[in-house]
Amino acid sequence: MLALLVPSGLAEAQGAGGHIFSDDFETGDTSRWGQDWSFVPECESPEPGWIWCDDFEADRLAGYFEYVDDDGDFLRLESVGVDGSYGMRVRFQQGEVSAGALHLAFGKTPSSYIDPVDGGTAKYREIYWRMYLRHQAGWAGGGGDKLSRATVFATSNWAQAMIAHVWSGGPGSNHLLLDPASGTDTAGNLQTTTYNDFPNLRWLGYEVGDTPLFDADHVGEWYCVEARVKLNDAGQSNGVFELWIDGQLDAQRTGLNWLGSYNAYGINAVFFENYWNSGSPVAQERYWDNIVVSTARIGC
Numbered sequence: 001m002l003a004l005l006v007p008s009g010l011a012e013a014q015g016a017g018g019h020i021f022s023d024d025f026e027t028g029d030t031s032r033w034g035q036d037w038s039f040v041p042e043c044e045s046p047e048p049g050w051i052w053c054d055d056f057e058a059d060r061l062a063g064y065f066e067y068v069d070d071d072g073d074f075l076r077l078e079s080v081g082v083d084g085s086y087g088m089r090v091r092f093q094q095g096e097v098s099a100g101a102l103h104l105a106f107g108k109t110p111s112s113y114i115d116p117v118d119g120g121t122a123k124y125r126e127i128y129w130r131m132y133l134r135h136q137a138g139w140a141g142g143g144g145d146k147l148s149r150a151t152v153f154a155t156s157n158w159a160q161a162m163i164a165h166v167w168s169g170g171p172g173s174n175h176l177l178l179d180p181a182s183g184t185d186t187a188g189n190l191q192t193t194t195y196n197d198f199p200n201l202r203w204l205g206y207e208v209g210d211t212p213l214f215d216a217d218h219v220g221e222w223y224c225v226e227a228r229v230k231l232n233d234a235g236q237s238n239g240v241f242e243l244w245i246d247g248q249l250d251a252q253r254t255g256l257n258w259l260g261s262y263n264a265y266g267i268n269a270v271f272f273e274n275y276w277n278s279g280s281p282v283a284q285e286r287y288w289d290n291i292v293v294s295t296a297r298i299g300c
Contacts, residue, residue, distance in 0.1 A: 041085075042290065049296035051106050051127070052117050056086040056289060065115040066103035074100025074274060081289035082132055082222055088288040092144070092280035099274040104293060107268040111156040114269065123266030130226040130298040131272060132289040133213075137220035140282055143168020143176065143213065146275035150229050152183075152265050158195035159183065161265065162258045164229045164241050170208040174215040176225070178251050179206040180241045180258070188234070188260025204258075209243055209251040222289075224300035234261035247300045 043053040043060075054060045056076050061067045069075060073091040081087025092099045105114045107122040127150060145168055152161035165179040182202040183192035191200040213223060224246050232239035239256030242249065270293055274286075292298045 042292075047294070047296070047298075050292055050294045050298075051124075052104055052291070052293040054291040056081055056088060061102075063104070063117050064102045065105045065113065066101070068098075068101045068103075070098060070100035070274075080287045085289065087132075090274045090286045090288065092274070092276065092284055092286075094281070094283045095279040097276055097279050099276075099280075101274060102272040102291075103269065104272070105153075105269045106293065107266050109268045110153055110265065113156075114153055114158075116268070123263065124268070124295065125266055126228070126230040127267050127270070127293060127295060128226060128228045128298050129270045129291075129293045130224065130300075131291045132222050133225050133286065134222045134289075135214065135219040135286040136284055139214065139219040139284055139286065141276075141280060142173025144274065144276040144280065144286075145173075146273040146277075147176065147225075148227065148270060148272050150227070150267055150270045152259065152262075153268055154183065154190050154192070154262075154265055157193070159190060159192040159197065160195065161190060161192075161262050162231070162267075163201070164227070166225075166227050166243065168214060169206070171212070172215065174212040174218075176209045176211070176213060176243060176245070176250065177206050178209075178227075178241050178243055178253055180204040180239075180253055180256055182258055182260075184259045184262050186257055186260055188262035190262065204256050205253065207241075207251045207253050209245065211245045211250050213245065224290075226298055226300070228297070229258075229267060231258045231267065232256060232260075234263070 041055045041057040043055045046053050075089050077089045078086055080089045090099050105116045106118045107124045109116055148166045150164040154161040160183040162183055163181045167177055167179055169177040184190050226244045228242040230240040237255050237257040239258040241253040243251040
């Protein structure tokens with residue numbers, strides 16, 4: 001928890017769940033200063049613009065249209081989250097490629113199976129998604145490749161009009177990177193026919209983040225990872241893809257033509273993933289907490 005005294009005379013305290021305490025000193029009441037304000041579940045007070053919040057204090061796993069627990073490797077557990085709260089424990093076995101996932105849908109989707117958590121009518125053109133991430137001390141092998149992605153599902157068999165990949169890469173695979181891809185031609189005609197239809201994707205150029213998040217100096221600590229996608233306007237290359245680590249801009253791609261003039265669906269899914277292309281070199285664990293998907297900046 002961080003306490004701040006700002007020039008206006010307002011004392012504030014913030015933690016991983018956001019704003020948790022303030023005192024403007026007008027009443028002279030100091031009784032609250034002796035209390036433990038170290039943790040307040042942020043999903044109890046969602047911010048305007050939040051589409052989804054999961055701090056794992058309550059079991060919200062049924063809200064994801066797919067939850068893959070990988071035979072117990074990926075579980076909601078007490079004491080593994082921020083400040084000893086509930087969180088998600090990810091256990092990679094040695095050589096394991098896929099260790100579970102959470103697949104969230106929202107807005108208008110092309111299939112009843114891709115079941116949205118909101119009203120299911122919006123066509124989102126801009127979203128932010130955030131998670132807290134910690135790797136065990138001694139974590140080895142880099143970032144483990146797939147961490148999250150936002151996408152536009154365009155058909156019931158999961159053809160994608162765009163994908164905003166947040167993967168690991170860079171020196172030693174110790175950084176996060178942004179790897180944007182389009183499933184349309186430059187005019188907006190859908191080219192993909194199924195999920196991860198790589199031969200028909202139009203890759204827009206990746207950007208490696210600044211922070212070596214997965215090296216020996218960084219593992220063992222919690223980090224706040226937030227990404228943003230803004231789709232381009234029709235006929236323009238003004239799309240955006242950004243990544244922040246602990247509130248600091250870490251990677252950015254601008255001037256993107258995500259999907260031409262395509263507008264049948266907006267961004268309608270975010271996948272939170274544990275997929276290691278070549279398999280984990282050793283048995284090891286990492287942990288997730290405090291997932292939020294929003295139409296506005298979320299912060300840490």
